[in-house]
Structure formats: C-alpha cells, structure tokens
Amino acid sequence: MPEPEIRKLLTVVEEIHHEGGPRAERPLMRAAAVAVVKNPFAGRYEPEIKGFMEDLKPLGLMMARRLLDALGGDPKAVEGYGKGAIIGSAGELEHGALWHAPGGYAMREVLGGAKAIVPSAKKVGGTGARLDVPVTHVNASYVRSHFDSMEVGLNDAPRADEMVLVLVMTTGPRVHSRSGGLEAWDIKGEDGLR
Template sequence: MEIRKIVTVVEETRKDGEKMVTPPTRKASVAAVIKNPFAGKYVEDLTELMEVGEQLGEILAKQAVKSLGITKEEVQSYGKGAIVGEKGELEHAAAILHPRLGKPFREQVGGGKAIIPSAKKLGGVGTGLDVPVHYKDAAFVRSHYDAMEVRVPDAPRADEIVVAVVVTASGRPHARIGGLQRNEIKGEDGLR
C-alpha cells in the first residue's frame, strides 16, 4: 500500500440554529490518499485491495479516535467511504470498504454491532463525499443519523483512491425527532 497523505479533520459544533450546543458535538474524519494498484486496467482478483482495507481500518480508526481525544469506548457513531479516481472502478472502493475494513475498525472503536454505513463514488481531484454515520451498536438510533463531508483538495488523482472513516463522540446537535434513544437500545442485533 502506498499512502500519499493522510488528512484529519475534527468538527466541533458549538451553536446550531439559534441555540448553543452544550457540550459541543464532535466528529472526526480521517482520510488516506492511496495509490490504486489497479488503475487503468481490469483485474479479476481484488484481494490486494481487500488487504489494504484491513490495514486502513485499523490505521484510520485509531487516528480518528485519537483526534477526538476520547477513548475508543466513548465513540458513539461511525461510517466509512471512498472516492475512486477516474482510472479506477467503483468496485475498487467496494473491495477496500466491505470485506475486511470493518473488523479492525470496530476493534478501534470499542465494538460496533451495527453495520458500518458507507458511501462510495468515482470522482476527480477535489471531489467531496458525504460519509453517513449512525450509532455503532444500534443502527436505528435516530439522534445519531448524520453525515460528515470528506474532501481532499488535491485528491483523488486519476490513479488514486481516497479512503475515509468518520467517528463521533455524540449524536446530532439538539436531536429531537423521537424514535429509539441511545439509553433504550438492546444492542443484540445491531438494529435496536
């Protein structure tokens, strides 16, 4: 795996609408810009990218938790995403994100019974991606339905992939649309 750069962004919301957010909500994205070994060619076996996903799951999640200044057990929500440069395929993002990235990601965030929401797309330099997040142990906790935009100004180049994870230390500011609450989850099936 060839990493050109890693970009970390921490977003802290102190006021939303006309009301202060106390304590502020915090979320972090960590994105790696990597060389796509299969750019410009069709390859049937994508195992190499699956292995890259496994490595990045640990590296990026560990950095995201650290950047929030919390313990892994304090992570509340998570998500993942990838942007493939124009000489790649959407399946290259899928190979990185789905088969193996999840297990090391969950280990770095203290568990996670819910599916890790994801987004992927093809795009050129500066393309943004809204990475969806939800509560890590129960996907139906509405207060934690959110997203964070990930954008690297000089990536992905045609032969690169931007791979990102997002973690939060809370739900949305002023969440009040009802539904399952974090303190009500059973955490048995990853849904409720």
C-alpha cells in the same frame, strides 16, 4: 500485493456547538481520517481484486487509531461511525468496495466490538471530489438521533490513479436532535439494529 502506497494522510476534527438553537451542553465532535493511496487497479479491468482488502487492513487500523486519538482516546466517547471511498477516474466503483471490510472491522476493533454495521458511501470522482460519509450509532443502526453525515474531500485528490479512503467517528447525536424514533438510551444491543 504490496502494502498500499500512501501519498498523503489527513485527520480533521469538527466541533459543533449549535445549529441555530441553544448552545449544546457538550459540543458534538465529528472527526475524519483520510488516506490518499495509489489504486493498484487503475487503468485496467482486473477480475481478481479481493486480495487488496487484506493489504488495506493495517491502514484501516492505523486510521481508526488516529481517529480515536483525535477524539480524546476513549472508545466509550464514540457514539457514531461511517466510512467511504472516492475512486479516481481511472478506477471503477468496485475498487471502493474493497474498503468495506478493512475500514469497518478496524473501527469495530478499535472501539472494542461495536455492533452496528458501518454505513458507507463510495463514488468515482475527479480531483477535488467530495463525499458525504453517512454516520449511524455504533451499536444500533436504528437510532435516529445519530443519523448524520460528514462531508470530506481534498483539493488535490483523488488523482486518476488514486483512491481516497475515509473513516468517520462522532461523539454523539446531531446537535438539537428532536425527530423522535429509537433513542440511544433505549438500545437493547442484541443485533446491531435496535
């Protein structure tokens, strides 16, 4: 298949200083890289779609690098990540699953081998649809302080024959996290879970 046809790219950074409590010593940064691409399978059922994952790998790497740059360029500063896809109405949910490997492996590579599975969300939606992209700690999925999400969307996408592909990175736990559970400093780093 040919390389993905990109209509637009967006990189956005959110800086959170407090959530109603005391001002954080260091603001939480959440960033999203978004790509709107043509869905090559829109309007028809195609039994063999896996090849498109390979085509999406360079896009995933480019987006992950942009995201890291938007957060200052230091892989060690990134503590959380997630990914997602919104598929236009002429596509199907399974087309969003094609983003799992290219998006997840790109972030792991750019961050130097993060261990945790990259959480994901996907849906079929109309123009202007929004998606809450789940976020977990990059090295241990059970770190409760880093369970988070970032809402993303564009007012003009996805069109019926498009896909909105998203990567998200964060620089720390939720501001004012105090719900207990495994803490980042207790990570053993053995299995991507704890």
